[in-house]
Amino acid sequence: MLNIQTERLENHTARFTVEVESSRLDNAKQVAARRLSKQVNIPGFRKGKAPYRVLVNYLGEGAILEDAIEVLGNEVYKESLDQSEVEPYGPGALENFEIEPTPKFTFIVPLQPTVDLANYRSVRLEYDPPKVEDEDVNRALRMLQEQHAVIEESQKPVAVGNRVTIDIHSFIVDAEQPESEEHEEFIHQHDMMVMLSDDPKREFAPGFNQALEGAAVGDSREFELTYPDDEEEYGEMAGQRVKFEVMVKKIETMTLPALNDDFAARVTEGEEQPLTLLELRIRVRENLQNAAESRYKSEYAMKALDSMVEQAIIGFPEALVEDQTERMVQQFDSNLRQQGLTLEDYLKISGKTRQEIAAEYREPAIRVIRRSLVLRSVSDAEQVNISEERINTQIETILSQFGERSDNFRPLFDQPAMRDSVRDDLLEQQVIERIIAIAKGEAPEPVSAAEPEASKEATEEGESS
Structure with missing residues (x-):
């Protein structure tokens, strides 16, 4: 049995202080010496045949001791885990080693996450799914018409109702950020198709249509737009100011088909019984309602989960945060590659380091961890x-x-x-x-x-x- 002192630390780790018999260290030094003797050429001796004292004189006591500490440390760490019955999250680290008066190892061990759900069953939220309005149905039908429109390339200047192909580069403008620093990228895409709809709810960005009106093919426009301070409508972009750099590459006019029974029959011609316009409207309304309820249900579940997270007592080690952050950075790299870029390209463009990108993902990583831990604990409970x-x-x-x-x-x-x-x-x-x-x-x-x-x-x- 090892002499182990276990100390629980505030950062959800444990410190093991483990004393071992001096004879174990002596044995480990002998093993380390034999291993090292096979790696060096000592004049007058074949590899692996030099006596211990010769090795000490040739390599130094420190080199042998360092190797012995590594070998013995791995053994002692495993034995300490078994004896202490501590559940580690991941590999521990050797914090300190003392040779006098008796050999003593000190390990820092990240612990498995813990969750106390408290009174999670007391969470209550009003459930009020949205109702689809006539304007929502009309908007969906208009988009269906656009999918079946006659499209013709135009040489006239951009006008509302056109479809344009653009190169777009945009940044979120932070008034408090020095002009010398790079701003956070918003959208960067080449050959992007944008419908300049006269429906404000479908506008690419508030004021985007007006800013682009009158531009000809080959023209470039630079402008800044501010999203209304309406979080329900614009989410995290609410109140944000964005600088756009846009180049117009193609302008197209769209001639929409008439919205009647013939149109409804055409878009459902592959079905056993084509629909009338009224039947099509009913189906569109049902689909929109199902989609709206599904989105609301997902948002409602997340709010309920967050309420449970708020009252839960959750503990986890920094190692878990680092692992989750790294997964998110790798996912960011994967997303960039789908756009023809790499993380290295992004770092050069933005002037940021990989460490800075990881730091930006730290708080989102913690939110993901807290939610997933509570979700798992609710499943068990x-x-x-x-x-x-x-x-x-x-x-x-x-x-x-x-x-x-x-x-x-x-x-x-x-x-x-x-x-x-x-x-x-x-x-x-x-x-x-x-x-x-x-x-x-x-x-x-x-x-x-x-x-x-x-x-x-x-x-x-x-x-x-």
Whole structure:
């Protein structure tokens, strides 16, 4: 048994102070010496055959001791974890080593995250999904007309109602930021198609149409626009000022088809029974309503989850933040590559370092961590389960999308890793549904672990219906 002192630190790590017998260090030094002797050429001796004292004189006691500490430290660290029953999040680090009076290792160990959900079932939020209005239906039908419009290239100056192809480069303007510093990039895209709609809700940016009106092909325009201070309408762009640099590459006119029964029949001609305009309007309204309710449900679930996060007591090590931040930076790099850039390109353009980019993702990473930890804890507390039958049903649904080729993909879903992935997706959906039910005050009581499996599956099916 090791002599271990465990100290819990405020940053969700633990400090192990471990004393070992001097004989273990002596043995480790002998092992280190034999290993090092095979790596060096000592005059008068074959590799691996030089005596210990000769090695000490040739390499120095410090080199042998350093190697011995590494070898013995790995052994002691593993034994310390087993004996202390501490659950580490990731690899520990050697903080200090003392050789006198007895060999003593000090390790810092990142701990597994912990969550106290507190009274999470007390969260209540009003559930009031939006209603689709006539103007929403009209807007959707107008977009359908545009998809079937006659498009002709024009040499006339830009006017509202045109479709334009542009190169756009834009930055968010921060009044407090020195002019010498690079501003945060907003949109950077070449050959971007933009519809200059007369519907304010569909305008690319408030005032964008007016700023571009009158421009000819080949013209460049520079202008600044301020988004209205309406967070509900414009989200994180509310109140932001943006500088645009736009070059017009093509101007096109659009002649819309008449909105009548013939148009409705044309856009649904592939169906068993083409629709009339009235039937098309009804379908468009239903689709919009379903989409609006789905978006609202997702936003509602996130608000409910955030309310649970607020009252929860959550602990996690800095190592978890670093890992999540790195994943987000890598995702940013992946997104850039889809636009033909790399992270290295972006760093050169923006003048930022990789460390600065990582620092920008730190707070978002912490939000992701807190949400995911609470989500997992709610799943455990609510005894949410996914049956094998449910996984099989979901796999069949996925395979059906491949049509006649479904059998080619079936072996992929027989692999345990893929089944686990399907299970995880279903579990997350189920937990989200439970969080919504809790916030609405409609959640059933958690199923006790002692209750029969049939009761668990009944609860699961009840929620998914």
